[in-house]
Amino acid sequence: MELNSHIPSGPLSEKWDNHKFANKLVNPANRRKFSVIVVGTGLAGAAASATLAEQGYKVKTFCIQDSPRRAHSIAAQGGINAAKNYQNDGDSVYRLFYDTIKGGDFRAREANVYRLAQVSNNIIDQCVAQGVPFAREYGGTLANRSFGGAQVSRTFYARGQTGQQLLLGAYSALSRQIHAGKVEMYPRREMMDLVVVDGKARGITVRNHITGEIESHSADAVLLCTGGYGNVYFLSTNAMSCNVTAAWRAHKHGAGFANPCFVQIHPTCIPVHGDYQSKLTLMSESLRNDGRVWVPKKQGDTRPPAQIPESERDYYLEGKYPSFGNLVPRDVASRNAKEQCDLNKGVGSTGLAVYLDFADAIKRDGEQTILKKYGNLFQMYEKIVDTNPVNEPMMIYPAVHYTMGGLWVDYNLMTTIPGLFALGECNFSDHGANRLGASALMQGLADGYFVVSPAVANYFGSTPIDKVTADNSEFLASRERVNNRISKILKNSDKGPKGTVTVDEVHKELGKLMWDNCGMARNKEGLKNALEALPAIKDKFWDKVYVPGSGKDLNQSLERAGRVADFLEFADVMIHDALEREESCGCHLREESQTEENEAKRDDNNYSHVSVWEHKGEDEAPVMHKEQLAFENVTPSQRSYK
Amino acid sequence: MANMSSIDLTLQIWRQRNNDALGNFEFYNLDDISTDMSFLEMLDVLNEKLTKEGKDPVAFDHDCREGICGQCGSVVNGIAHGPEKEVTLCQLHMRNFKSGDTIVIEPFRSRAFPVRKDLVVDRSALDRIVQSGGYVSVNTGGVPDGNATPIPSETAELAMDAAACIGCGACVASCPNGAAMLFTSAKISQLCLLPQGQAERKQRALSMVETMDKEGFGNCSNYKACEIVCPKSISIRNIARMNREFVTATLTEG
Ligand SMILES: Cc1cc2nc3c(=O)[nH]c(=O)nc-3n(C[C@H](O)[C@H](O)[C@H](O)COP(=O)(O)OP(=O)(O)OC[C@H]3O[C@@H](n4cnc5c(N)ncnc54)[C@H](O)[C@@H]3O)c2cc1C
Ligand code: FES
Numbered sequence: 001m002e003l004n005s006h007i008p009s010g011p012l013s014e015k016w017d018n019h020k021f022a023n024k025l026v027n028p029a030n031r032r033k034f035s036v037i038v039v040g041t042g043l044a045g046a047a048a049s050a051t052l053a054e055q056g057y058k059v060k061t062f063c064i065q066d067s068p069r070r071a072h073s074i075a076a077q078g079g080i081n082a083a084k085n086y087q088n089d090g091d092s093v094y095r096l097f098y099d100t101i102k103g104g105d106f107r108a109r110e111a112n113v114y115r116l117a118q119v120s121n122n123i124i125d126q127c128v129a130q131g132v133p134f135a136r137e138y139g140g141t142l143a144n145r146s147f148g149g150a151q152v153s154r155t156f157y158a159r160g161q162t163g164q165q166l167l168l169g170a171y172s173a174l175s176r177q178i179h180a181g182k183v184e185m186y187p188r189r190e191m192m193d194l195v196v197v198d199g200k201a202r203g204i205t206v207r208n209h210i211t212g213e214i215e216s217h218s219a220d221a222v223l224l225c226t227g228g229y230g231n232v233y234f235l236s237t238n239a240m241s242c243n244v245t246a247a248w249r250a251h252k253h254g255a256g257f258a259n260p261c262f263v264q265i266h267p268t269c270i271p272v273h274g275d276y277q278s279k280l281t282l283m284s285e286s287l288r289n290d291g292r293v294w295v296p297k298k299q300g301d302t303r304p305p306a307q308i309p310e311s312e313r314d315y316y317l318e319g320k321y322p323s324f325g326n327l328v329p330r331d332v333a334s335r336n337a338k339e340q341c342d343l344n345k346g347v348g349s350t351g352l353a354v355y356l357d358f359a360d361a362i363k364r365d366g367e368q369t370i371l372k373k374y375g376n377l378f379q380m381y382e383k384i385v386d387t388n389p390v391n392e393p394m395m396i397y398p399a400v401h402y403t404m405g406g407l408w409v410d411y412n413l414m415t416t417i418p419g420l421f422a423l424g425e426c427n428f429s430d431h432g433a434n435r436l437g438a439s440a441l442m443q444g445l446a447d448g449y450f451v452v453s454p455a456v457a458n459y460f461g462s463t464p465i466d467k468v469t470a471d472n473s474e475f476l477a478s479r480e481r482v483n484n485r486i487s488k489i490l491k492n493s494d495k496g497p498k499g500t501v502t503v504d505e506v507h508k509e510l511g512k513l514m515w516d517n518c519g520m521a522r523n524k525e526g527l528k529n530a531l532e533a534l535p536a537i538k539d540k541f542w543d544k545v546y547v548p549g550s551g552k553d554l555n556q557s558l559e560r561a562g563r564v565a566d567f568l569e570f571a572d573v574m575i576h577d578a579l580e581r582e583e584s585c586g587c588h589l590r591e592e593s594q595t596e597e598n599e600a601k602r603d604d605n606n607y608s609h610v611s612v613w614e615h616k617g618e619d620e621a622p623v624m625h626k627e628q629l630a631f632e633n634v635t636p637s638q639r640s641y642k
Numbered sequence: 643m644a645n646m647s648s649i650d651l652t653l654q655i656w657r658q659r660n661n662d663a664l665g666n667f668e669f670y671n672l673d674d675i676s677t678d679m680s681f682l683e684m685l686d687v688l689n690e691k692l693t694k695e696g697k698d699p700v701a702f703d704h705d706c707r708e709g710i711c712g713q714c715g716s717v718v719n720g721i722a723h724g725p726e727k728e729v730t731l732c733q734l735h736m737r738n739f740k741s742g743d744t745i746v747i748e749p750f751r752s753r754a755f756p757v758r759k760d761l762v763v764d765r766s767a768l769d770r771i772v773q774s775g776g777y778v779s780v781n782t783g784g785v786p787d788g789n790a791t792p793i794p795s796e797t798a799e800l801a802m803d804a805a806a807c808i809g810c811g812a813c814v815a816s817c818p819n820g821a822a823m824l825f826t827s828a829k830i831s832q833l834c835l836l837p838q839g840q841a842e843r844k845q846r847a848l849s850m851v852e853t854m855d856k857e858g859f860g861n862c863s864n865y866k867a868c869e870i871v872c873p874k875s876i877s878i879r880n881i882a883r884m885n886r887e888f889v890t891a892t893l894t895e896g
Binding site for chain 2: 047050051054065066067068069070072074075084086122124125126127128129130131133134135136137138139140141142143158159161164165168171172173175176178179185187210239240241273274276277278279281383384386449450453496497500502504546548549553554556557
């Protein structure tokens with residue numbers, strides 16, 4: 001597997017311009033001769049579809065939901081960063097670049113991250129021009145807030161619904177192109193396979209969720225904008241249909257998978273409270289601006305919080321990190337919550353929670369002030385948990401939130417399969433081992449609106465592409481593969497429930513295995529055990545799971561089963577990746593790699609690289625390749641928040 | 643979590659194989675439902691049970707389970723998204739029900755929303771309304787700086803109130819006329835309030851209203867049922883604004 005990142009020459013600040021100038025172009029009259037498939041309509045996919053169609057390419061766009069407007073991006077709450085320096089507080093492209101690369105614990109590529117910071121400013125302009133109702137100051141200028149530990153106010157927002165408004169902006173641009181006949185939109189379609197002809201990505205095989213039909217679609221390039229794989233853990237903050245299927249199929253056709261074990265754990269989620277629970281709800285990180293995190297000092301203390309006197313409470317973040325206190329970054333806050341619960345100091349019915357207490361803030365600033373700041377979050381919490389955070393501290397626990405790993409891409413967002421691009425959360429490129437708040441939305445839109453179109457033009461302008469239609473034998477073979485897999489999943493559906501196991505039960509079992517062994521903290525022994533335990537869960541799935549219904553109509557059990565089958569295979573490479581990385585970085589504590597004070601210890605000498613995995617066959621172990629990371633403009637330093 | 647308890651329920655659910663098939667209500671008993679569950683988690687429990695019994699699980703749409711994607715939605719005891727105000731079905735919790743209750747669950751019904759299976763309906767007509775003009779026609783790149791056009795914060799907030807629509811279709815399902823006016827007017831209002839939306843203001847109102855009619859949605863006759871069930875409290879003042887926009891556009895565009 002050849003890993004050429006194609007990082008352009010020149011100083012960091014000129015690379016993107018140099019690159020665009022060196023790129024091949026496609027003349028406007030010729031663009032309509034080229035077709036592009038876009039899978040996914042989140043920020044990355046909707047933006048890319050609209051932009052490529054505006055330029056004149058023929059675009060076919062696919063999504064799982066009933067409408068492109070419902071992609072998972074819609075749920076993002078907090079905001080989107082940009083280096084506008086509208087507040088004149090010392091922000092700059094370089095500072096946004098620096099914060100992002102440092103926040104990722106120096107495991108991302110400098111050139112990509114710098115470009116991200118550069119185009120961040122265009123994103124805001126683009127969205128404003130589309131009519132996105134960002135928050136404004138009284139004078140009419142755009143409002144900003146600070147987020148995720150940054151020392152400048154560079155986060156743009158639309159109430160607590162930033163993702164929704166950004167996605168609706170991109171969806172409206174996409175809708176305009178659908179109306180103009182430039183985009184053919186295919187909702188309720190699930191990509192089941194990639195079609196590669198003569199070594200190039202030339203199409204996809206999809207299942208129509210309504211009719212069950214297996215369809216072939218061909219094009220000159222394929223863009224995967226299919227989001228992250230956090231649902232491998234069963235419980236996460238991700239939407240229910242987030243999956244790894246599209247990326248995993250591409251991987252099996254030769255696309256390298258980078259850093260699969262890099263998963264972000266968000267510290268402030270509503271804890272798990274029953275085995276029926278289907279997903280976890282995020283509470284905004286901003287709550288830690290005023291909430292104080294604590295647990296009882298005594299192990300196994302089950303008294304209600306009001307009966308635990310001040311002297312018997314442990315405000316562990318404030319004690320351990322006096323200068324950052326409750327505002328330590330996500331990874332540090334998450335790890336410490338887990339540590340307290342592991343010490344049997346967790347609270348609530350499961351013991352897997354810590355308190356986030358607003359009592360002092362209410363005493364200091366008054367209830368009204370606090371409600372004004374966090375009222376909607378308090379309501380959301382109360383709706384779900386049925387207690388009011390004004391009277392009783394919130395309970396929070398870390399949850400799987402975002403996946404930094406993804407398909408390996410070069411500077412052009414192209415995977416190791418020519419003609420196959422990966423955008424947004426689906427690729428690995430910009431966040432390193434940890435993602436700072438408000439930077440995923442930025443990356444999705446940067447990729448979709450600004451980065452991918454010169455890349456696609458360059459590919460078309462420099463690569464001979466033969467005509468291929470959907471009756472090519474590779475398409476037939478792909479349809480057959482997909483049909484076989486569906487038959488295998490449904491093999492005992494007409495004989496009634498032979499096995500008594502359901503898809504969800506296996507998914508939960510897999511999720512627990514991954515959370516316990518390949519979650520916030522990992523060690524060699526646990527990972528090895530998990531690797532050994534995995535085949536039995538896989539066998540249980542294929543031997544015992546009963547999937548009702550047929551492949552010929554709307555069958556949600558079948559849809560879920562297909563995704564879980566892929567998660568089961570994918571988990572294997574995640575664990576392999578975690579085993580290889582014998583250092584702690586970002587969200588990932590490798591228990592063997594800690595400082596004397598139990599902080600995460602990075603090992604730049606041995607692990608300053610991207611781990612890229614190659615698929616070697618169904619029953620063979622995956623093989624790892626390395627892309628060495630070079631830091632020419634920043635000096636990796638140990639992060640400290642003491 | 644506060645007053646955890648469990649309840650026993652009878653569910654009366656609309657089952658329909660596809661749009662061509664006849665549908666009918668089926669009854670299911672479900673015991674020991676924790677009142678902390680969400681409505682969709684309760685349906686998950688039912689479906690696990692049906693699966694184990696070798697029966698066909700109930701099809702229902704959902705994705706974010708956070709009240710924001712607009713994909714979930716059914717009529718519960720006659721009310722779109724159920725009895726609690728300002729929530730989507732995924733955010734409705736079982737503590738709103740009592741042990742022994744019979745809960746009637748039906749799909750969103752409207753001429754413009756064909757049933758695909760059980761509780762799943764096709765709301766693509768709403769997408770087609772947006773496609774006919776619910777946007778600002780700007781290409782990517784070459785746009786002015788975001789601060790070049792100041793927008794007073796009250797205007798931005800008013801636009802945001804309208805923009806908060808999640809396109810779930812509850813307004814259509816609860817309207818005796820099957821009107822999509824709350825949905826359409828929310829988008830028209832958002833864009834006509836902002837300076838960016840001015841150039842296409844008249845054309846937008848004309849074509850979106852035309853598409854709405856063509857898709858088989860009815861007309862508003864002020865029942866206000868839409869506003870009452872809207873999980874995002876979109877106000878019917880938007881409908882008044884849309885009517886004004888439409889009349890002005892008709893008069894001045896001829
Ligand atoms: C609760 C929450 C809050 C967040 N808040 C923030 C925030 O404040 N700021 C921030 O920057 N980030 C935030 N994030 C992260 C951010 O929302 C996501 O990382 C980002 O939106 C991902 O965008 P995307 O376009 O890459 O993919 P997605 O939006 O996940 O879109 C994926 C698309 O791919 C389609 N798809 C997937 N698989 C297939 C398949 N096999 N076939 C066909 N289609 C397929 C789906 O239908 C969908 O259209 C938040 C995330 C969550 C969950
Ligand atoms: S599932 Fe998204 S709004 Fe209910």
